[in-house]
Every structure is written in C-alpha cells, then in structure tokens.
Amino acid sequence: MxxxxxxxxxxxxxxxxxxxxxxxxxxxxxxxxxxxxxxxSALAEWKPSPNHALRKPSIIVLHYTVEDTLDGSHDILSDPKRKHPVSSHYLLDRDGRLLQLVPDHLAAWHAGVGNWGAMRDLNQTSIGIEIVNTGSEPFPDAQIDALIALLGDLTTRHDIPRSQVIGHADLAPGRKIDPGQFFPWKKLADAGFGIWPQGELIDPPPGFDPWMALRVIGYRIDNPRAALHSFRLRFRGIDDGDRGTEKSASNIAQENAQALPALQPEDLRILYALTRQQ
Structure with missing residues (x-):
C-alpha cells in the first residue's frame, strides 16, 4: 500500500x-x-541587430553613417543578407535619439580591418557608435551632447579609459575617413573623452621623430600618407585629399624608401604635445 x-x-x-x-x-x-x-544603456531604445559575436570591450570607435536618416541607417546595420553584414552597438540621430542594436558584451561588425596601437581585431575589443551624418555637414549640439552622455555611461559601466575613444579613420588610415573633418573632437576632449593636445603648442626639439610620435599615439605608419591624412582629419579638421591608397606591402616599402610626405609646423607641434601627454 x-x-x-x-x-x-x-x-x-x-x-x-x-x-x-x-x-x-x-x-x-x-x-x-x-x-x-x-x-x-538605459539611455537608448533597444532595437537589436543579429550581426554580432561575443567579446569584452576596452575601446570605443566612432563612425558617421553616410546614410542621411536614422531609419535608413538602421536598415543597413541590421540587414543579415548583405554581402558583408555590418552593425554597430549604438546608432545616434541628429536630435539625440539613441538606439542600441547590439548588446555591449557582443561584438558588432563595425570596425573591419585595422589596428590602433597593439589592438588588432577591433571588432572584438571595441564598442561601435554610428552617428547619423553624411560626412559633409556639422554635427548638431543635441547629437554631440547625447554622445557625451553615452560615452560617460559606457566608460563607467565597462571601466574603459576615457582616452580610449577613437575614430574609424584612426584605426584604418587610407581606408576610412569617418567621423570626418567636421567632427568636434575638441568638444569631446573638453568633456574628458579621447586625446587632444593640452596647453600651449610649442616647436619640438631637434631630433624629434614625428613618425615615431604617430606610432606612439596609436597610428599604423606602414602607409605614412594615410596615417598623416587620418591624423590631420582628427586633430586639425583638415581633409587634404591625400589619403594614400591601400597598397601591397612591397609597394608601401618602395614608397617608404622614397621621400616621406612633408609635415607642416602645426603637425609637429600637435604631435609633440600629444607625445608629452602619453
């Protein structure tokens, strides 16, 4: 029983x-x-993209969309059927509206081939922020204010150094130019993000090596023209048109054996200031 x-x-x-x-x-x-x-982020509306993989962030990369609208940009960044699917973690509109497409702990496909300092696979180490902008227009204050708030949120939650905020052009000289010559890097620096020369700019001493300085900052210098172009975009707001082109290693070696591109006095002063701040 x-x-x-x-x-x-x-x-x-x-x-x-x-x-x-x-x-x-x-x-x-x-x-x-x-x-x-x-x-x-509690600041963003959650609109997920499937184009991602798992990793831990330690740097933030800024882009512009080229596409003129938030909806059009979102369509591109969440389309898994593209030949080369792309995405970003965040998408920021001109009015400050912020969408999150991919969780912070997953890798969005936004950086592509490139490096910054010792970092090689930037998709695996970065958080990508796409900013709605065609590349030929200023960035509205509302948009930049929202970006600064987001950067504060991300660097705090993930313990990312505030200096580790770069542009797509920084990690991929010669291949990318975003966020472009109109992006207000100094305004970000005034809020405590990214790197920017501080104090009075002075001429460097004799023997100062500007190409080594570019490398110390984080730029790859195997294509000097491309590195200089990306540097000027960020720190001088100048697009001199001399992006260099993506070349084979042998072609780059041949060009490097010839005369390096000339640096202007302002380039040298900025580079000297930045290396002293490292």
Missing part, C-alpha cells in the same frame, strides 16, 4: 520538477532576449 501510494507521488514530483526547469529556462531565455543587466 505504501509503495503503491508513493509511486504516483514521486512521478508527480518529477513532473513538477520538469515544469519548474522549463519555466526557469523560459525566464533565462527571455532574459537573454532582452539582454543581461549592465550590458545595455
């Missing part, structure tokens, strides 16, 4: 256990779908 009574009770308990496990799994899956706590 006791044995006959206990068997159904045991089976009932197993059924309840299964239901509990299923319910718990559902909660966990729902949590994954809505993103783990601390992996998204």
């Amino acid at each position: 006791t044995y006959a009574f206990c068997m159904p009770l045991f089976n009932h308990n197993k059924s309840m256990l299964r239901l509990g496990v299923i319910a718990l799994a559902g909660v966990l899956l729902a949590g994954c779908a809505s993103m783990p706590a601390g992996q998204r």
